[in-house]
Structures are given as structure tokens and as C-alpha cells.
Amino acid sequence: MLWLALHFHSLSLEVFSRGTAASDPLAIVEKQGSRTSVIACNGAAAACGISVGMAASAAQALADGLIVRKRDHSAERDSLAGLAVWAGRFTPSVSLLPPDGLLLEINTCLNLHRGLGNLLKQARSGVGEMGYAATLACGPSSHGAWLLAKAGIEKAVREQARLGTILAALPVALLDQPPAVLEGLERIGAQTLGDCLRLPRDGVARRFGQSLLDEIDRALGRLPDARSFFVPPASFERSLELPAPVHGAEALQFAACRLLPELEGYLVLRQASVQELELACRHERRADTVLKLGFAKPSRDAGRMQILLRETLGRSRLPAAVHAIVLRAPLVLPLSGSSGELFRKTREADGDLLLERLRIRLGKDAVYGIGTAADHRPEHAWRACLEPGGAAAANRHRPLWLLPRPLPCHDGRLKLTSGPERIESGWWDGGDVARDYYVAEDRNGAQLWVYCDRVSGEWYVHGIFG
Amino acid sequence: MSTALESVLQYPGIWRGNQRAQTAEGALPTGYAALDDLLPGGGWPLGALTEVLLSRQGIGELRLLMPTLARLSEADGWLAWVAPPYVPYAAALAAAGVNLERLVVAKPQSEADAWWTAEQALRSGACGALLAWLRAADERRMRRMQLAAETGHSWGVLFRHARAAQDRSPAALRLLLEPAVDGLAVTILKRRGGPVSKPVVVGVPQAGVARRARRAAPVLAAVKV
Numbered sequence: 056m057l058w059l060a061l062h063f064h065s066l067s068l069e070v071f072s073r074g075t076a077a078s079d080p081l082a083i084v085e086k087q088g089s090r091t092s093v094i095a096c097n098g099a100a101a102a103c104g105i106s107v108g109m110a111a112s113a114a115q116a117l118a119d120g121l122i123v124r125k126r127d128h129s130a131e132r133d134s135l136a137g138l139a140v141w142a143g144r145f146t147p148s149v150s151l152l153p154p155d156g157l158l159l160e161i162n163t164c165l166n167l168h169r170g171l172g173n174l175l176k177q178a179r180s181g182v183g184e185m186g187y188a189a190t191l192a193c194g195p196s197s198h199g200a201w202l203l204a205k206a207g208i209e210k211a212v213r214e215q216a217r218l219g220t221i222l223a224a225l226p227v228a229l230l231d232q233p234p235a236v237l238e239g240l241e242r243i244g245a246q247t248l249g250d251c252l253r254l255p256r257d258g259v260a261r262r263f264g265q266s267l268l269d270e271i272d273r274a275l276g277r278l279p280d281a282r283s284f285f286v287p288p289a290s291f292e293r294s295l296e297l298p299a300p301v302h303g304a305e306a307l308q309f310a311a312c313r314l315l316p317e318l319e320g321y322l323v324l325r326q327a328s329v330q331e332l333e334l335a336c337r338h339e340r341r342a343d344t345v346l347k348l349g350f351a352k353p354s355r356d357a358g359r360m361q362i363l364l365r366e367t368l369g370r371s372r373l374p375a376a377v378h379a380i381v382l383r384a385p386l387v388l389p390l391s392g393s394s395g396e397l398f399r400k401t402r403e404a405d406g407d408l409l410l411e412r413l414r415i416r417l418g419k420d421a422v423y424g425i426g427t428a429a430d431h432r433p434e435h436a437w438r439a440c441l442e443p444g445g446a447a448a449a450n451r452h453r454p455l456w457l458l459p460r461p462l463p464c465h466d467g468r469l470k471l472t473s474g475p476e477r478i479e480s481g482w483w484d485g486g487d488v489a490r491d492y493y494v495a496e497d498r499n500g501a502q503l504w505v506y507c508d509r510v511s512g513e514w515y516v517h518g519i520f521g
Numbered sequence: 522m523s524t525a526l527e528s529v530l531q532y533p534g535i536w537r538g539n540q541r542a543q544t545a546e547g548a549l550p551t552g553y554a555a556l557d558d559l560l561p562g563g564g565w566p567l568g569a570l571t572e573v574l575l576s577r578q579g580i581g582e583l584r585l586l587m588p589t590l591a592r593l594s595e596a597d598g599w600l601a602w603v604a605p606p607y608v609p610y611a612a613a614l615a616a617a618g619v620n621l622e623r624l625v626v627a628k629p630q631s632e633a634d635a636w637w638t639a640e641q642a643l644r645s646g647a648c649g650a651l652l653a654w655l656r657a658a659d660e661r662r663m664r665r666m667q668l669a670a671e672t673g674h675s676w677g678v679l680f681r682h683a684r685a686a687q688d689r690s691p692a693a694l695r696l697l698l699e700p701a702v703d704g705l706a707v708t709i710l711k712r713r714g715g716p717v718s719k720p721v722v723v724g725v726p727q728a729g730v731a732r733r734a735r736r737a738a739p740v741l742a743a744v745k746v
Contacts, residue, residue: 405645405647406598406599406647406648408645408647409599409642409645409647409648410599412641413638413641416634416637416638417627417629417638421627421628421629421630422625422627422628423625423626424621424622424624424625424626425609425611425614425624425626426611426621427611427612427615427621433610436611436612437608437610437611437612438611439626447611447612447614447615447621448615449612449615449616450613450615450616451616451617453610453612453613453616454610454613454728455583455584455587455613455614455617456578456579456583456605456606456607456608456609456610457607457608457609459608472728473728494728499576499577499580499700500577500580500699500700500701501577501578501579501700502579502580502581502727502728503579504728518610519578519579519607520579520581520584520728521578521579521581521582521583521607
């Protein structure tokens with residue numbers, strides 16, 4: 056087994072800050088007993104002299120324009136669940152370590168990601184794209200890897216013995232034990248895990264309880280460590296609270312891009328794709344603005360979603376400032392696997408992407424393919440279809456241009472060059488036609504498709520041989 | 522001429538004034554030998570803009586392109602029609618051998634959108650051919666189109682009115698089309714390489730020609746003006 060542990064050390068801060076590129080001083084406070092103190096702050100706040108543990112009132116006095124937010128445990132839980140969804144792109148075996156950790160079993164999927172180095176690189180860049188920071192550590196036992204990550208040691212250890220030596224030097228404070236136990240250990244001078252291991256086991260068990268020894272044994276791989284795995288939700292809906300209301304498309308684009316890796320991970324894990332996405336922008340005292348993104352074909356490519364998102368946001372007008380966004384996948388479709396190309400194709404451009412971009416700017420109905428329909432009436436023998444394609448019924452006696460509606464013809468100098476072709480049809484649906492079609496040439500040399508209406512005797516032009 | 526000089530002149534980088542130019546970008550055969558002989562590279566220029574000027578729709582301007590479009594529709598890439606003046610008729614296109622699965626029509630609302638669409642389609646490289654009917658052409662827009670065609674390595678065809686024949690244009694090929702007795706008279710206004718003075722008559726297929734022999738051509742005189 057090989058486990059990858061991710062420790063999100065600034066999660067309580069990042070749930071507020073990741074939605075924006077701006078870095079105003081921000082401090083997260085929490086009430087501990089009767090005192091409200093700072094538990095995390097960003098770089099801009101630290102530069103003003105604010106530090107963790109300081110009273111909230113003191114912090115506010117230090118920095119002008121400091122944004123102070125109360126710690127939001129539920130937002131952190133949601134973020135961790137979102138991160139677990141994202142981690143589904145690497146492995147289906149993801150385990151949550153609330154409040155701020157994830158464990159991924161990666162031994163079974165190393166080949167898929169072309170080695171550990173590559174996987175770590177992808178994980179690191181993915182965490183950054185979503186606006187988080189994490190310590191990544193690998194180890195043969197899950198709890199061992201987690202202790203490494205928590206200690207801030209970014210190492211990939213694959214041998215149990217080496218993990219044991221590194222763990223022995225870690226402080227006991229990292230252990231998941233009640234404060235009384237940790238205090239007691241400190242009092243007897245046991246500062247590292249190695250110190251604990253050197254003590255007689257039965258004495259330690261009697262004094263501090265079996266759970267301490269069990270935890271160390273699990274970290275060292277001497278005891279089995281059962282983990283329950285995260286089950287992704289049936290549908291995808293993720294929201295992101297923005298630190299300050301925004302109006303600009305660029306700021307929204309930035310925030311929405313934070314959510315796209317999660318969606319991609321979700322779709323990879325579910326072997327699925329989406330053809331439509333909804334981005335709901337929440338306003339104060341106003342109904343949400345819902346922007347829809349449509350794809351020509353089911354897709355799960357975050358890069359393409361990003362391009363379409365930029366086009367959509369750039370073209371839509373928002374009625375008010377937005378304080379939160381929600382990304383939704385209303386319908387998740389199964390995606391059949393596709394083989395990659397062995398050789399590079401000469402034309403690498405993405406034809407579907409072009410259609411999607413044109414549809415966003417011109418409207419969905421303004422970009423279409425054409426097909427034939429089984430009808431003798433020329434105006435009903437073709438149709439516009441959103442999905443280009445379909446079998447075509449060829450007819451070489453038809454003009455390349457058809458007029459949208461027949462024009463009365465008053466030119467007396469037309470020369471009929473061939474015909475007639477009689478078309479009588481449509482009496483059953485009210486669109487009754489009875490016409491004799493001819494090919495005619497006008498005095499400029501243009502070839503027209505004209506007909507004589509057999510009921511009224513009037514002449515009309517219906518097409519042009521372009 | 523000595524054989525040494527002859528072999529030097531075979532070198533593709535050397536162009537002689539009485540020749541058509543060789544193109545590095547490649548060309549798409551038009552399907553009409555008489556026209557291919559006059560065009561640099563032996564066909565429509567790839568990665569460049571082709572301007573087709575005509576005073577009246579319906580003289581065979583689309584039939585001139587059909588052999589190339591039919592061949593392109595068998596490959597990847599869209600055949601994009603931007604702002605066509607009428608409805609491109611499916612049955613006739615299929616009869617000309619065009620695979621309708623590759624055909625995309627865009628009908629932008631405004632002229633600015635139409636230019637944008639044409640440019641994007643050319644630039645993306647996802648289109649084998651782009652046919653556009655655009656108005657309000659100016660130097661800047663035309664140059665952008667030509668650059669987009671170079672970027673996307675596509676064949677862009679712009680249909681314009683014949684009165685633009687005297688305007689300056691960055692297009693690599695400019696053709697003026699006029700009806701002729703047995704086909705279409707094509708005057709090459711501009712090509713890469715030396716100028717061509719005489720128009721060439723291209724035998725585009727005539728509409729309804731199969732049945733012409735059976736009937737005399739009556740003059741339609743009964744219609745009121």
C-alpha cells in the first residue's frame with residue numbers, strides 16, 4: 056500500500072480567500088471561551104503585524120481595512136468534501152480526515168498517472184488551481200503518511216523502516232490524543248514518538264491508555280488501519296462564497312475556475328461527462344442570475360469549460376454585484392472511453408469548440424447544420440438541425456440557393472431553358488402546393504428556378520442556381 | 522540553354538516572370554483543369570483568402586467551388602458558410618457530392634458579428650473551407666481575415682460585389698466572375714505571380730442541361746411587369 060496524505064494547513068483561511076485574486080488583509084477569528092482570538096491570517100494581514108493568537112480587537116486596531124471573518128466550520132467541511140471529489144480524479148479510494156486532511160490510496164493507480172512523481176506534480180498543481188495550499192506526504196501506512204504531512208515534511212517514503220526512523224523524530228504533539236495524555240507525556244520528558252517507543256509498553260499502556268500505543272503502532276504499520284472511503288454525491292453542485300461582492304466578469308471567471316477542477320475530478324471518477332453547465336450568480340435581495348453553458352458534445356475537459364465560461368461571462372450582463380457563485384451540472388451523462396491518437400493528426404483544431412464559441416456569441420439557433428427531409432415540396436425538403444449530419448437525399452435538379460420564400464416574378468424577359476417539373480403535394484397539412492417548375496435564364500445570365508402556380512397562374516422565383 | 526542552367530532553374534525557390542508562382546502553403550485543385558493551369562500551385566490557395574467578385578448571384582459561382590467543397594467534405598474540418606444570402610439547399614449540395622455532415626451555416630445578426638464569425642472560423646483551423654458573404658469590407662477587416670486564414674491554414678472564400686474590383690485587397694487571389702455562353706468567364710484580377718490578362722471560360726455544369734435538348738426554349742412573355 057502507498058498512501059498520499061494531504062494536509063490543508065490554511066483551510067480555515069482559504070475557504071474565504073480562494074474566490075478572489077485580490078489579497079486584502081484577512082483574519083479568521085474564533086471564540087475560545089470568553090476570548091475571541093485570531094486563528095489564521097493571510098500574508099497581507101501578517102505584514103501589518105497581525106499574528107495567530109492575537110485578540111480580535113487588537114488585530115482590528117493594527118490594520119486599517121482588515122476583513123475579519125468568523126471561522127466557518129461548515130464551509131470547511133464543504134471544502135473538504137469538494138477536495139475529496141476533486142481527488143477522485145486520481146483514485147477512487149479517498150478518505151476524509153476532518154477537519155483539514157485527505158488520504159488517498161495511490162499504490163493501485165501509479166501506472167495510470169505515469170509514476171509517483173507525475174502524480175504528485177498533478178496533485179500539487181490541482182490544489183493550487185483551486186486556491187488551496189497543502190502539504191503532501193507519502194508513506195506505506197496511512198496514519199504514518201498523515202503524521203508526515205501534518206509535521207510539514209514533504210517526503211515520499213516507500214519503505215516502512217525508513218518511515219519508522221523519520222516518525223521517531225516527530226513531536227508527540229502531532230498525535231491525535233486528548234490534551235491530558237499529551238501533557239502527561241511532556242511531563243515525563245517524552246517529547247518525540249521515539250521517546251514513547253523506548254518506554255516499556257505495558258507501563259505506557261497502563262498510564263496513558265492503550266489508544267496511544269495503538270496510534271503509534273498504526274503509524275508504524277504494525278497494526279491494520281481500517282479506513283472508510285468517501286462516496287461522491289449523486290449530483291454535482293458546488294458553491295463558492297466570494298470575500299467581497301464583485302461585478303466584473305474577470306473576477307467571476309477567476310472564482311468559477313476555482314470550481315472547475317472539482318467538477319473535472321467528479322466527472323473522471325464517475326466516468327461521466329456533461330453537455331450543459333449552470334453557473335448561478337447569487338445577488339443580495341434579488342433572484343439569482345443563471346448562466347448556461349452548452350457543449351456541442353458531452354465533455355469533461357476543464358480547459359474547454361474555461362474557454363466557454365470566459366466567452367459566456369464576457370457576453371452576459373449582470374444586474375447586480377455577486378456575492379456567491381454556484382456551479383451545477385444538471386445532467387451527468389455517461390462518457391464512453393476514447394482511444395488517444397498514436398500519431399499526431401495534421402488538423403488538431405477542435406471543431407466542436409468552434410461551434411460552441413460561435414453559439415455563445417451568435418445564439419444557439421444562429422449556427423446550424425442542414426439536412427434533407429422526405430417531402431416533395433422544396434421548402435419542406437430541407438431542415439436546419441443543431442447537430443450537423445444525417446443521410447441526405449440528393450436531387451440534381453435542385454438549385455444550390457433556395458429563396459426563403461418564393462418571390463413574385465414580374466420580369467417578362469426570362470427564357471425558360473428546361474422544365475416543367477410538376478410538384479403537387481401537401482393537401483393533407485394545409486400547405487397545399489400545385490406548381491410547375493422550370494429553369495429560367497434572365498438577361499444577365501443568371502439561372503433561376505421559377506414556377507407557375509397552377510391555381511393562380513402567377514409566376515414566382517423560388518431558387519437560384521448559384 | 523546549357524544543362525547546368527536548366528538544372529538551376531528547376532530549383533523551386535526560383536521564380537521566373539512568365540510563370541505562375543509556386544506556393545509553399547499548398548493548394549486545393551479546383552476540379553477545372555483550365556483554371557488550375559492559371560492558379561499558383563495549381564488550385565485554390567490554402568492558408569489565404571480568395572475573393573470572388575460577381576455582379577449577380579446565380580451565374581455559377583457556387584458550382585465553381587463545388588468540386589473542391591465535395592472533396593474537402595470527405596476530410597475532417599467544417600465547411601462553414603457565414604451569412605449566406607439565401608438558404609443553401611441540401612438536396613442540391615448532396616447531389617454535388619458534398620457530405621452534409623461537415624456543413625455548418627452561421628447566420629449572425631449584425632455585420633460586425635459576421636466578420637467576427639468568419640475570422641474565428643478561419644483562425645481556429647477547424648474549418649477546411651470558409652465561405653462568407655460579407656458587406657462593409659474595409660482594409661483592416663480584410664487584412665484580419667487574410668491573417669486568420671494564414672494562422673488557421675484554411676481556405677477562406679469571400680464573396681463580394683463586382684464593384685469592389687477596383688479596391689485594394691490583401692487577398693491572395695481575386696477572381697471576377699461573369700456569365701459566358703457555355704459556362705463561366707473567370708478573370709483573374711490578382712494572383713501570386715505574374716498577371717493574367719485574358720479571362721478563362723470554365724465549363725461549370727449547367728442547370729437543367731439534361732432536358733434542354735427536348736424542348737425548344739419558349740420566351741416567357743405572359744408575365745405582367
